[in-house]
Amino acid sequence: MGKTHPNNKMNNLSGDKWLFLTQSVMKTSYPKIYGFSLRQQHGANKPPQLMKDLISFFTKERSTVLDPFAGVGGTLLGASLCNRKALGIELSGRWITIYKKVCKQEKIKPQGIERGDCLEVMDKLINSRRKFSLIITDPPYNINLKRTMCRGRYRNRNRQTEFTNFSKNCRDFSNCTTYAGYIAKMALFIQMSSKLLLTNKFLVIMTKNAYQDGKYMNVSRDVASLAESSGLTFKGEIIWYQNGVRLRPYGYPFTYVPNIIHHNILIFRKESQNGRRTKSF
Template sequence: MNTKNDNSKFQYEALDEEIDFADILYDTSKLDSVQQLQLFKPQPSTLESVSETISRVERAIPILVPCPAKYNRPVVITTCHKCRYFSNQNANTAVVCSFQPGENERIVHPKNKLNELAGNEWMYFTKSVLRTSYPTEYGHNLRKKHGANKPPQLMKHIIEFFTKTGETVLDPFAGVGGTLLGASLCNRIATGIELNKEWIDIYHQVCEQENIPCQEMIHGDCLDVLGEMKASGQVYDFIATDPPYSIALPKTMCDGTYDTQNRKTDFESFSDSEDDLRNLESFEEYYQKMQEVFSLLFDVLKADKYLTMIIRDSYQKGRYIPASYELARRAEEVGFIFKGVKIWYQTGVRMRPYGYPAAYVPNIIHQNILILRKGDK
């Protein structure tokens, strides 16, 4: 479709593609109703020079002009965040960008200091429910020995939102290295802390098998190691972890094995060490110990940065145990700000007739990804 502006010799062709609202970060309210309906892009063969076009602004307001930066969204001069080329021009001048991004090219807002995601990717992550169906890869044949291993693809997805390329990630309960593998997949620098040497060995075997460079994995009690990090002034851009549960809590099951989902597992997820938080005797002891961990994590996290935890609530002795809420509350007590929860559902979890036919007992087929931000202690 072509139309002609009486105040110029330009011809414009209507945009035929659908514009995703999540990508539009600009205000088009300066355009009149007709122009808002007809978002045009100029035909290069009929365009005069940009300078000649700008000279028409006072005589023809508003007028559509091509953006020299060649971004691909309709914008208005006063609200264009991409460049300042038109910053001194008339506010009613509408700019139509003609830039077409490459297949692997993202348009990242220049004010985005958190990550490297485009607007639509940012919006997608903020959905409160995440449903996944990850294939069993990245050394799953080795990692599955740990019943609470996290899919590296999930950790990559989380890490990419809260960091930029080359930034640092810490997992204080690293297990077989799901977080470290996820960091490697998106070019972040990661450090893991793990009490059980067997899980560290499996992580190294996975890296060798998959030809993935090993990240730093520290063998030791996280309380001791975090204390040393704090003393040395070591800080990280992001913390992501899947903390252990006390002996009374069912453990996170992330590897899709139907015969062990949603119940205590025979997998050797944890050690017999008295330093293993799983071996504490009560919920209260567990929560208190986790609060000590949170206090140290607060100190080794950079200002205004984020901590995420994958937690699974449980149902024990006829009662629902909201472990996610309690851990979030304990983290807030040391200075973290609770920002929200993403409900993670991995497809393929087997349902069981708990309580049937006498009483309601939930099939807990989801896990909670708690998101917290470092505030003022």
């Protein structure tokens, strides 16, 4: 394994690993490890190995990471795999129980995880002056969309998403009644994230665009605008391609309807406002 450069204040990576992780496209498959058979009950779980790569780029060892939409713990497991501390927040007790079961099964010491609405828990963290070296998260990507991709003709085979674990909790971001309501909640979440981040550290948000009512919805663009309006600097975007996503004939044989098989991982930095910038490229 290569050495960490002595001037590297960003992470503990060697030059070759650093270079590898700056690629703007990442591809991950879902090997059946780290409790996958338990975690797959959550239709939107993320691979711990992907989260580990991201966390190990944006933090030093033993830093503390926050995931306000923790689900079954993709981020928390990723943090454990690279020797970081983490705190998760998750609305649903069901997903927290699964995360704890995975830790027991895999003999991984569980990270902290709090049950609740992240907007309330983050507010408490701000009041208690907590700060994090990285906020990395995978919020609901949109409100629960209707199955309009095929105008109802092809039933399940052609529906918009595999995700069927919809909650009834009105605090769940995906249960907002309008897209504007969802964006308003995302704005609050991003403002709070900015307060909880140490200066010069990163906010990493996974988003996914959608297609609805005959139009492409550019959710990642909308989320990036919110973060920039909160004073964060947009530093880059990684297209994450999930190996093995099933393609569906949404528009065939009449028109173009995309199979959206990627996520947009948006990277923002909280930069110093007082002119005493540490080197900012």
